[in-house]
Amino acid sequence: MLLALLTDIHANREALDACLAHAAGRKPDRYIFLGDLVGYGADPGYVADVVKDFVAQGAIALKGNHDEAAVGSAAGMNETAHAAIVWTRAQLDEQQRRFLAGLPLSHEEGDRLFVHASAFAPDRWGYVTDEFEAAKSFGATRCRCTFCGHLHVPAVYHVALTGRCGAFTPVPEAAIPLLPQRRWLAVLGAVGQPRDRNPDACYALLDTRNAHLTYYRVPYDVEGAARKVREAGLPISLSARLLAGR
Amino acid sequence: MASRQLGAGTVIDGFELHELLHGGGMAALWRVTHPDFDCPLVMKMPFIGWGDDPGAIVGFEVEQMILPRLSGPHVPRFIAAAFSDHPYLVMERIQGSSLKALVADLPRPPEEVAAIGAKIAFALHDIHRQHVIHFDVKPSNVMMRDSGEAALIDFGLSRHERMPDLLAEETRLPVGTAAYIAPEQVHGVRSDPRSDLFALGVLLYVFLTGEQPFGEPTTTAGMRTRLYRDPVPPRALRPDCPPWLQEVVLRCLEVDPRRRHQTGAQLALDLKNPEQVRLTERAERQRQDRLAAVAKRWLRTRGGDAGLPIETVSAHLAQAPIIMAAVDLAPEFGSLADALRLTVQRILSIQPAARLTCVNVLKTALLSIGGPENTGGANPYLQRLVELKAWARPLAIDEDRISFHILEAVDPAAALVDYANRNHVDHIVIGARGSSTVRRYLGSISSHVVAEASCSVTVVRVPGKAH
Numbered sequence: 001m002l003l004a005l006l007t008d009i010h011a012n013r014e015a016l017d018a019c020l021a022h023a024a025g026r027k028p029d030r031y032i033f034l035g036d037l038v039g040y041g042a043d044p045g046y047v048a049d050v051v052k053d054f055v056a057q058g059a060i061a062l063k064g065n066h067d068e069a070a071v072g073s074a075a076g077m078n079e080t081a082h083a084a085i086v087w088t089r090a091q092l093d094e095q096q097r098r099f100l101a102g103l104p105l106s107h108e109e110g111d112r113l114f115v116h117a118s119a120f121a122p123d124r125w126g127y128v129t130d131e132f133e134a135a136k137s138f139g140a141t142r143c144r145c146t147f148c149g150h151l152h153v154p155a156v157y158h159v160a161l162t163g164r165c166g167a168f169t170p171v172p173e174a175a176i177p178l179l180p181q182r183r184w185l186a187v188l189g190a191v192g193q194p195r196d197r198n199p200d201a202c203y204a205l206l207d208t209r210n211a212h213l214t215y216y217r218v219p220y221d222v223e224g225a226a227r228k229v230r231e232a233g234l235p236i237s238l239s240a241r242l243l244a245g246r
Numbered sequence: 247m248a249s250r251q252l253g254a255g256t257v258i259d260g261f262e263l264h265e266l267l268h269g270g271g272m273a274a275l276w277r278v279t280h281p282d283f284d285c286p287l288v289m290k291m292p293f294i295g296w297g298d299d300p301g302a303i304v305g306f307e308v309e310q311m312i313l314p315r316l317s318g319p320h321v322p323r324f325i326a327a328a329f330s331d332h333p334y335l336v337m338e339r340i341q342g343s344s345l346k347a348l349v350a351d352l353p354r355p356p357e358e359v360a361a362i363g364a365k366i367a368f369a370l371h372d373i374h375r376q377h378v379i380h381f382d383v384k385p386s387n388v389m390m391r392d393s394g395e396a397a398l399i400d401f402g403l404s405r406h407e408r409m410p411d412l413l414a415e416e417t418r419l420p421v422g423t424a425a426y427i428a429p430e431q432v433h434g435v436r437s438d439p440r441s442d443l444f445a446l447g448v449l450l451y452v453f454l455t456g457e458q459p460f461g462e463p464t465t466t467a468g469m470r471t472r473l474y475r476d477p478v479p480p481r482a483l484r485p486d487c488p489p490w491l492q493e494v495v496l497r498c499l500e501v502d503p504r505r506r507h508q509t510g511a512q513l514a515l516d517l518k519n520p521e522q523v524r525l526t527e528r529a530e531r532q533r534q535d536r537l538a539a540v541a542k543r544w545l546r547t548r549g550g551d552a553g554l555p556i557e558t559v560s561a562h563l564a565q566a567p568i569i570m571a572a573v574d575l576a577p578e579f580g581s582l583a584d585a586l587r588l589t590v591q592r593i594l595s596i597q598p599a600a601r602l603t604c605v606n607v608l609k610t611a612l613l614s615i616g617g618p619e620n621t622g623g624a625n626p627y628l629q630r631l632v633e634l635k636a637w638a639r640p641l642a643i644d645e646d647r648i649s650f651h652i653l654e655a656v657d658p659a660a661a662l663v664d665y666a667n668r669n670h671v672d673h674i675v676i677g678a679r680g681s682s683t684v685r686r687y688l689g690s691i692s693s694h695v696v697a698e699a700s701c702s703v704t705v706v707r708v709p710g711k712a713h
Contacts (some may be wrong), residue, residue: 156410158410160307161303163417164416166415176409
């Protein structure tokens with residue numbers, strides 16, 4: 001089965017549409033959205049509706065910290081993120097709010113775990129930034145492979161039988177075999193707000209038959225998305241970071 | 247542990263075990279057959295169990311990751327892999343002989359060493375182009391196919407630059423075979439394809455002299471010696487080693503990768519064209535450096551200078567291409583020859599590590615009676631070579647970056663394409679004359695080359711003369 005993995009869309013309609021069109025050409029069997037559908041970007045309602053439709057057709061969608069903040073408490077957010085969330089709340093209708101509020105924190109199938117931030121206390125939104133944080137996540141799940149987002153910077157961690165943890169920066173379009181004798185933690189890149197100095201949208205495809213994971217970078221109308229952020233009156237820095245990809 | 251109790255007749259996932267080919271080291275090798283595959287097959291099963299070396303498992307994982315991503319005649323074809331009750335990797339059993347068989351009968355004649363070296367250099371270039379660095383080049387890991395090519399085996403220490411480097415995580419100690427390991431590998435650098443060219447240099451040295459240039463150290467400190475102690479020059483051990491071959495071998499063994507050949511294809515070009523190797527002080531060396539010089543280098547290594555790591559294998563190869571200029575020297579060709587030179591000059595100016603090979607075709611009749619020396623006048627071959635060199639002179643590039651070749655052929659386009667393929671040329675630059683009735687019906691040489699070549703081709707025309 002071919003799974004399309006999309007995370008951190010952050011209300012970026014242009015990036016989401018580009019990734020979905022790119023993925024559709026590869027005919028995935030299922031879609032999994034790993035959270036942070038909204039926040040930062042100018043089209044939260046559109047993104048919530050699109051993902052809701054996918055879920056109605058069998059897709060899995062998880063909750064991210066921005067989704068939670070949009071329908072509940074925004075405690076712990078920085079000033080910019082908070083300002084965006086206040087704006088976002090006003091854009092969502094009741095149905096969209098209910099959809100976001102009902103999203104689960106994680107999803108398990110077979111030896112795979114999908115979660116927005118980390119397997120370690122998913123509701124505390126920790127960042128998998130290094131081998132130490134990866135080891136914490138590995139320790140919190142029995143699943144062999146974990147897929148998460150939240151960081152907006154693609155990375156792949158792996159642990160051998162000998163217990164050593166390694167990190168790797170995935171190369172776009174080079175399929176990584178998630179070898180069966182190891183455990184793997186894949187931090188997916190962001191669809192709607194990349195932060196690895198590459199403004200192109202990022203998503204991944206997982207082929208479960210041979211456990212091959214492939215990251216993709218998709219160019220999209222980043223100027224258009226950035227302009228809409230400015231026109232919506234959202235913090236100007238959110239527009240600039242889209243253009244710079246950081 | 248279970249894998250050790252397997253025997254002939256056991257069937258695993260459709261593969262029937264026949265005989266144990268090799269039982270030592272980190273893995274067992276079985277000859278196997280499968281109803282779906284005609285070619286001879288070999289199954290590699292790592293020894294995994296309590297008390298076994300965890301390195302065997304990681305090496306197996308690395309090979310399982312890399313081998314399916316390699317193709318071509320210079321590697322064994324990948325068939326299948328599994329990591330279940332009996333972990334295994336099935337690949338083509340290469341028809342040919344291991345270079346290891348020759349180790350009992352060293353030294354070898356210089357011509358044979360050069361020929362073997364060129365084949366291995368091509369094989370390395372081929373895997374480097376596929377983003378893989380072998381990191382364990384030595385006689386037992388090279389097979390000479392009956393069909394002529396060298397094939398590299400055992401990718402357990404290798405690195406695919408687009409995959410996680412599982413070995414780097416496993417150990418901070420140098421990974422490789424002590425006698426063959428490159429200086430930068432001793433420093434833990436696992437990203438430079440030129441490390442393989444160093445190991446090939448050691449292999450050539452061993453085959454040429456019967457001696458190990460750096461001994462067989464058993465400690466990291468022992469491996470570090472090669473950072474400052476130069477080997478005994480091959481000619482001191484083997485007086486009949488030609489200076490050009492010593493030049494090539496010692497260049498492979500340079501401590502600084504930037505001073506070696508930049509790609510396997512460039513090294514192969516030297517090994518196949520002895521007369522074109524530019525001789526330096528290396529060719530004349532008769533003894534090892536004096537202790538004062540060695541001590542100076544030793545002091546420098548104390549700083550731990552590992553050199554600059556290269557960006558990526560593919561970017562490195564792209565910086566050091568082989569450019570082939572197909573030069574037509576017919577008299578009416580003057581302005582086109584100038585235009586061709588200008589284009590070549592532009593390419594070379596943006597790619598300072600490129601090598602230029604200038605090729606001219608001497609058209610021969612299908613049946614020639616007597617050699618060219620029987621034509622009465624000057625040797626046409628020699629005359630062409632002189633003219634070709636004169637064409638290139640205004641380029642004013644270093645001798646070690648340029649070579650000249652006159653091909654004798656009935657079909658010039660086929661000869662040019664064949665030359666480009668055999669020498670791993672990255673880019674052909676060829677001139678095209680205006681149209682003529684004959685060319686309209688038969689097609690021009692340049693259009694044949696464009697159609698048949700497997701690399702990029704730039705066609706140069708003189709403006710305004712196309713029609």
